[in-house]
Amino acid sequence: MSREVKDGEREHRSLVRAAGIVSAFTMLSRLLGLVREQAFAALLGAGLHADAFQAAFRVPNLLRDLFAEGALSAAFVPTYARTVHDAGPEAAHRLGNRLLTLLAVILGLVVLAGVLLTGPLVSALAPGYEAVPGKMELTRSLTRVMLPFLPLVSFAAVAMGMLNAEERYGAPALAPALFNVVAILWAVLLWSLGLPADQVALGWAVGTLLGGAAQFLVQVPPLRRGGWRFRWDWAPADPGIRRIGSLMLPATVGLAAVQVNIFVSTRFASHEPGAVSWLMYAFRILYLPIGIFGVAVGTIATTGLARRAAQGDTEGLRSTLRQSLRMLAFLTIPATAGLWALGVPVVRLLYERGAFDARDTQGTANALAFYALGLVAYTGVKVLAPAFYALGTPRVPLLASASAVATNLLVIAALHESLGYRGVALGTSLGSLVNVAILVAVFERRVGGLVDRELLASLSKMTLAAAGMALAAGACAGGLEGWLGNRGLRAELLVGLAPVAVGVACYAIAAWLLGLSEVRLLLGALRRPRGPAQKPEG
Numbered sequence: 001m002s003r004e005v006k007d008g009e010r011e012h013r014s015l016v017r018a019a020g021i022v023s024a025f026t027m028l029s030r031l032l033g034l035v036r037e038q039a040f041a042a043l044l045g046a047g048l049h050a051d052a053f054q055a056a057f058r059v060p061n062l063l064r065d066l067f068a069e070g071a072l073s074a075a076f077v078p079t080y081a082r083t084v085h086d087a088g089p090e091a092a093h094r095l096g097n098r099l100l101t102l103l104a105v106i107l108g109l110v111v112l113a114g115v116l117l118t119g120p121l122v123s124a125l126a127p128g129y130e131a132v133p134g135k136m137e138l139t140r141s142l143t144r145v146m147l148p149f150l151p152l153v154s155f156a157a158v159a160m161g162m163l164n165a166e167e168r169y170g171a172p173a174l175a176p177a178l179f180n181v182v183a184i185l186w187a188v189l190l191w192s193l194g195l196p197a198d199q200v201a202l203g204w205a206v207g208t209l210l211g212g213a214a215q216f217l218v219q220v221p222p223l224r225r226g227g228w229r230f231r232w233d234w235a236p237a238d239p240g241i242r243r244i245g246s247l248m249l250p251a252t253v254g255l256a257a258v259q260v261n262i263f264v265s266t267r268f269a270s271h272e273p274g275a276v277s278w279l280m281y282a283f284r285i286l287y288l289p290i291g292i293f294g295v296a297v298g299t300i301a302t303t304g305l306a307r308r309a310a311q312g313d314t315e316g317l318r319s320t321l322r323q324s325l326r327m328l329a330f331l332t333i334p335a336t337a338g339l340w341a342l343g344v345p346v347v348r349l350l351y352e353r354g355a356f357d358a359r360d361t362q363g364t365a366n367a368l369a370f371y372a373l374g375l376v377a378y379t380g381v382k383v384l385a386p387a388f389y390a391l392g393t394p395r396v397p398l399l400a401s402a403s404a405v406a407t408n409l410l411v412i413a414a415l416h417e418s419l420g421y422r423g424v425a426l427g428t429s430l431g432s433l434v435n436v437a438i439l440v441a442v443f444e445r446r447v448g449g450l451v452d453r454e455l456l457a458s459l460s461k462m463t464l465a466a467a468g469m470a471l472a473a474g475a476c477a478g479g480l481e482g483w484l485g486n487r488g489l490r491a492e493l494l495v496g497l498a499p500v501a502v503g504v505a506c507y508a509i510a511a512w513l514l515g516l517s518e519v520r521l522l523l524g525a526l527r528r529p530r531g532p533a534q535k536p537e538g
Contacts, residue, residue, distance in 0.1 A: 016382045024173075025177060045356045053204055063110070073161050093227065107154055149212045158219065218453045305390040377432035381435055385397040388443075464510070466505075477495055
């Protein structure tokens with residue numbers, strides 16, 4: 001076996017092990033996120049107050065995904081990694097301080113502007129709320145309370161980027177879980193107080209700020225152990241800051257497809273009572289595979305891609321990207337099939353209690369089915385877009401995202417009248433698929449070596465295994481529901497969980513029989529690694 005092949009296998013095993021570390025913490029965060037959403041659904045269901053909160057949270061959350069966890073991370077991580085490589089940790093810490101100082105000033109002004117312009121912002125986001133008395137006013141009040149979430153989570157994103165670039169993945173992967181823990185504890189308090197719905201919604205807004213602060217503060221101790229100390233350092237002309245800015249501008253648009261689609265989705269869905277909440281509950285379920293698989297593999301791959309690009313190792317960059325996409329496809333193709341086959345029992349198990357009724361279950365399951373069509377694409381963008389940023393060509397994701405937004409708008413405009421909020425979910429999925437298709441095509445034309453016969457054969461095998469899995473899981477769910485019904489905790493647990501276990505087993509067996517190497521790699525990652533291990537702790 002050649003040295004290049006051995007190096008490639010070591011890189012692949014390292015990717016799987018590191019992704020496993022992040023996946024474990026991310027899975028914890030996503031599961032806690034579901035618990036948080038379950039508490040929210042039980043308290044507020046999908047009515048006026050739930051819709052108002054979801055739309056209000058869209059404003060700081062949209063800005064967070066665009067600037068903090070989106071463009072900022074995509075621009076900061078490769079710049080920080082390059083600084084560590086070229087000038088050492090002390091210079092990199094100085095760059096981090098300068099960025100934090102700049103963000104404190106800029107985002108403070110953004111929050112102030114948001115408070116002053118909350119009225120037109122919310123009216124543009126959810127015009128349909130005007131038709132329901134009190135709904136628009138409540139949404140505006142909640143938005144003003146939650147705007148400071150943006151700087152808090154932006155600081156957390158910088159801390160996360162610093163730790164990830166130093167290949168310390170534990171603390172940043174655990175930070176979102178702490179956000180959910182704070183929210184859940186806060187929900188228990190709200191429930192125990194027996195507050196009316198409008199005060200519960202306001203309480204959730206306050207709890208969101210507390211969670212954002214915890215997400216940042218939990219990462220400070222590992223940063224300090226690594227030698228970082230915060231110092232106010234106003235230096236907007238710093239070359240590293242200017243490089244981050246130059247990458248952020250196109251990256252802001254380049255990573256904007258999903259966020260712009262969510263804005264458009266909310267605007268259209270605001271005209272259907274409950275639809276904004278149904279879409280959000282559905283996307284929260286989709287966040288499980290996106291977070292566990294996409295964020296985990298994307299986080300590790302981004303660091304590897306940045307390092308390969310800094311070293312000028314094109315072949316290594318190509319190999320890292322290919323292996324990352326294969327692993328994502330292996331995990332998300334069956335997840336898509338499973339969500340289609342088991343949408344209703346899964347939604348019923350997770351949400352249907354308290355104020356969340358059977359009508360809300362069906363509405364959420366309908367949205368989930370159409371959102372699931374884009375799952376492979378949602379996760380693929382998290383690996384493909386950073387590859388172009390690492391190569392210094394951020395305009396390519398810009399073009400891909402613009403095309404995705406256009407696709408989404410066309411689909412919604414054409415199908416919203418007939419499909420309603422389901423057309424919104426379908427437009428989001430098709431837009432993401434267009435996004436990924438363009439990124440792959442441009443990478444093939446400029447770099448090449450990404451899509452080959454082996455990759456296409458593997459994707460075909462994964463799809464075949466997932467189809468068999470979906471049939472088995474669906475048959476299992478139908479049989480159990482016919483036997484036990486769908487009411488009561490015992491029936492909900494068995495109908496909702498047993499088919500998932502059957503599906504996972506069927507997919508694993510089918511993948512093994514079809515010779516997919518990812519089965520062996522994942523099993524190997526579960527064993528105790530030998531030799532020097534990836535740093536799991538922050």
